[in-house]
Every structure is written in C-alpha cells, then in structure tokens.
Amino acid sequence: MSKTLNSHIKYWLALTRVPGVGPVAVRRLLAHFSIEQIFCLSKAALKGAGIGEKLVEALQNPNWELVEQDLLWLEQPGNTAITLQDADYPEQLKEIADPPPILFVKGRSECLNAPQIAMVGSRNPSAAGVRIALDFARALSEAGYVITSGMALGIDAASHQGALNASGCTIAVAGTGLDRVYPACHQQLATEIVANGALVSEFPPGTKAKTGHFPRRNRIISGLCRGLLVVEAAQQSGSLISARMALEQNREVFAIPGSINNPLARGCNALIRQGAKLVETAEDIFEELGQYNQIYKSIDAQINQTALDLEQQNLLKLIPYSPIAVDNLVQDSGYSVETVSSILLVLELQGYIAAAAGASYYRIQ
Numbered sequence: 001m002s003k004t005l006n007s008h009i010k011y012w013l014a015l016t017r018v019p020g021v022g023p024v025a026v027r028r029l030l031a032h033f034s035i036e037q038i039f040c041l042s043k044a045a046l047k048g049a050g051i052g053e054k055l056v057e058a059l060q061n062p063n064w065e066l067v068e069q070d071l072l073w074l075e076q077p078g079n080t081a082i083t084l085q086d087a088d089y090p091e092q093l094k095e096i097a098d099p100p101p102i103l104f105v106k107g108r109s110e111c112l113n114a115p116q117i118a119m120v121g122s123r124n125p126s127a128a129g130v131r132i133a134l135d136f137a138r139a140l141s142e143a144g145y146v147i148t149s150g151m152a153l154g155i156d157a158a159s160h161q162g163a164l165n166a167s168g169c170t171i172a173v174a175g176t177g178l179d180r181v182y183p184a185c186h187q188q189l190a191t192e193i194v195a196n197g198a199l200v201s202e203f204p205p206g207t208k209a210k211t212g213h214f215p216r217r218n219r220i221i222s223g224l225c226r227g228l229l230v231v232e233a234a235q236q237s238g239s240l241i242s243a244r245m246a247l248e249q250n251r252e253v254f255a256i257p258g259s260i261n262n263p264l265a266r267g268c269n270a271l272i273r274q275g276a277k278l279v280e281t282a283e284d285i286f287e288e289l290g291q292y293n294q295i296y297k298s299i300d301a302q303i304n305q306t307a308l309d310l311e312q313q314n315l316l317k318l319i320p321y322s323p324i325a326v327d328n329l330v331q332d333s334g335y336s337v338e339t340v341s342s343i344l345l346v347l348e349l350q351g352y353i354a355a356a357a358g359a360s361y362y363r364i365q
Helices: 009-017 023-032 043-048 053-060 064-074 109-113 127-142 155-165 184-196 213-224 238-248 263-273 282-289 310-318 326-333 337-349
Strands: 079-083 102-107 116-120 146-149 170-173 198-201 227-230 252-255 353-356 360-363
Touching (some): 009 064, 043 053, 064 079, 102 184, 109 198, 116 127, 127 146, 146 213, 155 170, 170 213, 227 263, 238 252, 326 337, 326 360, 337 353
Parallel strands (some): 116 227, 227 252
16 A cells, blocks of 8 residues: 555545445545545535435444454555555546546556556357467567456456466456455466456455446456457357447457357457457557557467478368368368378367367367
C-alpha cells in the first residue's frame, strides 16, 4: 500500500463491505463526502445528500470485524490494495463508466499501469486455438505488452502461459477474493502469475465464486487494456460480452478469423463482421495500436521444410487449417492409406497438425 492509503484504507474496506454499494453509489457518495466523513456523519447529514434510508442504516453499521480480516490479508507480503483516489490506480481503468472503488492486488502492482493487451476466448478451445493463444501472447509479451486475462480454463490460461513462456508480465483478473484460486486446478498457474505479474480483484478476501461476478470482472479486463483480442469464441460466448464491454469503453477489439464450419470461430467471425479488426499476426495489432517499432516475434512460424522428406512435405501442403478427412487426403495425394497414416503420425508428433473428430486432421502451423 502507498503511504497515502495507509491512514484511509480501513474506510475504503468498510465501504466495499457495505451491502448494495457498488461503483456508481461510491462515486455518488464521494461527490458529497470524503471517505472518512461517510462513516462519521449523522443520519440526517447522509439523508440530506439524497442517500436512501436503507443505505444510511448500512453505512451507520459497518462490519468492522470483516475489515480487520481484510487488514490482516493486506499485511501479508505481496498483498496490497489500490483505491480510486490513489495515485497508483490504473489510469486506463479510471476512464470506464464504473471503475472499481478498490482493487485488491497480489503480486507486482506496478504492472497495472503498464501497456496491456487483453486476451479472451473459449474455455473449451481447439488445439489450434491453444497454440494460437500461446504464440500471440508470447509475441505480444516480447513486444513489451502485459497480457491480461481472467485465468479461466482454455484460452485465458493459454494466454497467461504464453506470456510466462516469454518471461513477460501477465495480469489475471479474478471473480473471487484473492485468498482463493478459481478454478482450483490453476493453483500453480496463479503462483507463477504472482511471481511475474499480478492477481487482481475488486472483491475482498473471502469472496466465493458466483456466476454474476464474472461478467463484472470482464469490464476490468477490458478496462485495463489498450486492445482486446478474441482468439476463439462460439456464437454465444462470455468472450463476446468482454468484446462488447471493450467497444463501449472505446478500446480496440481484435479477432482471429476461422473456418465457417468451426463453431468456435463463429463468435470471432461475427465480431469481424461488426467491425472488429481481423488479425492474422501480432504485427496487425502493433500496426493498429501504432507500435511500428516494437521488437516482437512473429507468430507466423515458418515451417522448416528440410526437416521433412518429400512425401511428408507434399502431404502437409494438402492439409488445410480446417479439418480434412483422412480418406480425402488419400484420394488427393495418391498415397496408400498406410503411407498417409504414417506421415500423419509424424506431422502430428512434430506439431505441424492436430487431430480432429471423425478421423480428420487440420494444420496448426
């Protein structure tokens, strides 16, 4: 915590704990009173400012026991809290309509003010989607961007991991208190994120995962970033909610196109039809954001053709980035079933292709 925050933090924590007080109500209160006055004024003074009876009653009876628990959490190494009035509060996030009054942070809080790209997508991505998220995150991280996501399964996790693979900084915005990890299987990922970036939440310690928390945290993910990249998303997807929020916050929205036959590409294709920028390489994002001189690694991996023999190269050229049946490859190549099967195994083991349903394969690099 900053020195300025130390003397006032208990009041911010108390305000966060008052039932029914959200970002809009906090801003209304702070327009009339200082943070200390909110808890010291009489009922008459609060009502005179237009505060309703129920809220006045809650403000007159804050749960100081929970505040003490929060203060104990903040005393732990690496834990901090940044309020809306603190100098360390992220400038990008202040611009949105309903910025969180307080941000709980575990890890390197300075990352919150660094240039960020948010990455979101399906919780059940394809192998190609995971590979794309890893590669984009790595390239963006190597260019100096912090990768921000929600630590969910699938694309979120791959995006964080891609940044970590590049020894870059990554931020995970949680829908729970930071004394727990959700989903629980991401304990190790959370530990690595804290060491190389930060976990962030507007929810105080002890807050459990609830369905309504995750759309709320999405506005923070998009609010922190300069641009938001959707890697894979079905037609009805939470990632599209994040994209809509990003557009409302005047952020750039990027989407990776996919096959019309791939359900996980329909959300991205729809975003592109609605005006999102189609991206195929990290350079497309740098160009849109004006980062022409950034040092980055292109995600367009160039296949080392010399590592494959002639038959393998010929078959690889016949495999598209959308699934194709083995029978079709046999017909198109003129090779025997045994030869095609053998080559497919080699290509899959070397990471050029991935298997799909129905005895089919698609190219991933």
